[in-house]
Amino acid sequence: MTGVNDRTEAAHADQRYQRILQQLRENGRINAGEMATLLNVTGETLRKDLIHLERHGRLRRVHGGAVPPESLSFEPAVATRTEYSAEKTRIARAALAHLPDHGAILIDAGSTTERLAQLLPANRPLTVFTNTLPIALALVSNPLLTIFTFGGRLRSNTLAEVDDWTLRSLRETNVDVAFLGTNAVSIDRGLTTPDPAEAAVKRAMLGSSQRHILLVDHSKFGVVSTTQHATLDDIDLLITDSDIALADLAALRQAGVDVELA
Numbered sequence: 001m002t003g004v005n006d007r008t009e010a011a012h013a014d015q016r017y018q019r020i021l022q023q024l025r026e027n028g029r030i031n032a033g034e035m036a037t038l039l040n041v042t043g044e045t046l047r048k049d050l051i052h053l054e055r056h057g058r059l060r061r062v063h064g065g066a067v068p069p070e071s072l073s074f075e076p077a078v079a080t081r082t083e084y085s086a087e088k089t090r091i092a093r094a095a096l097a098h099l100p101d102h103g104a105i106l107i108d109a110g111s112t113t114e115r116l117a118q119l120l121p122a123n124r125p126l127t128v129f130t131n132t133l134p135i136a137l138a139l140v141s142n143p144l145l146t147i148f149t150f151g152g153r154l155r156s157n158t159l160a161e162v163d164d165w166t167l168r169s170l171r172e173t174n175v176d177v178a179f180l181g182t183n184a185v186s187i188d189r190g191l192t193t194p195d196p197a198e199a200a201v202k203r204a205m206l207g208s209s210q211r212h213i214l215l216v217d218h219s220k221f222g223v224v225s226t227t228q229h230a231t232l233d234d235i236d237l238l239i240t241d242s243d244i245a246l247a248d249l250a251a252l253r254q255a256g257v258d259v260e261l262a
Contacts, residue, residue: 087241092116094262109160110181162197178209184223192225199227218244
């Protein structure tokens with residue numbers, strides 16, 4: 001029973017996090033007392049929720065509530081990006097339908113793309129290129145896969161390879177499909193990420209692949225980070241979870257983006 005209760009509590013916490021971030025996006029500020037009443041939780045539970053979201057860079061706590069994070073360049077480590085795990089799994093499962101039967105794919109750094117790597121079928125011969133060590137290690141035991149990494153400097157936050165060695169390898173690489181990640185998606189500013197070096201690698205991935213599929217959970221929409229690495233026009237398909245706000249979904253489709261809900 002303890003395991004069931006733990007999973008139930010985690011699901012409830014994820015739902016609260018989503019409501020808190022939705023209110024923050026809509027109002028630009030959260031009043032702690034009003035938010036606790038809206039969620040029907042104690043002030044102490046809300047305080048813990050705000051601490052969790054602040055540690056993950058989603059907001060900044062202030063007296064009486066919370067506001068959006070001040071810094072566009074804040075970037076939590078991939079290992080700490082445990083929120084919305086159910087949504088990320090649904091997105092990754094939906095992405096499996098877009099794998100080629102054979103050929104080459106590219107898997108970008110990120111928590112959702114890493115989930116895709118963990119779900120890759122064991123019966124499909126593919127060549128997989130990636131710029132991140134956790135993804136390569138997740139796949140290396142599959143005997144039908146041929147795994148390549150690009151080399152380069154390893155960033156500690158994302159464990160992604162960046163800089164000249166990575167870019168040079170990407171210029172010599174051609175794949176059928178690239179499964180891409182991002183930190184933020186905006187109608188006006190496109191896809192953005194905190195680190196310029198990682199943005200350069202993500203930008204180069206567009207030139208190395210015939211088809212570009214973006215895997216992104218609903219919390220990333222309406223957010224802008226420091227460095228643009230793609231526009232919405234660069235994306236052939238965007239896969240997100242069904243908790244995306246209706247206004248965000250309508251704006252994406254009005255902008256001509258092909259959106260698939262998981």
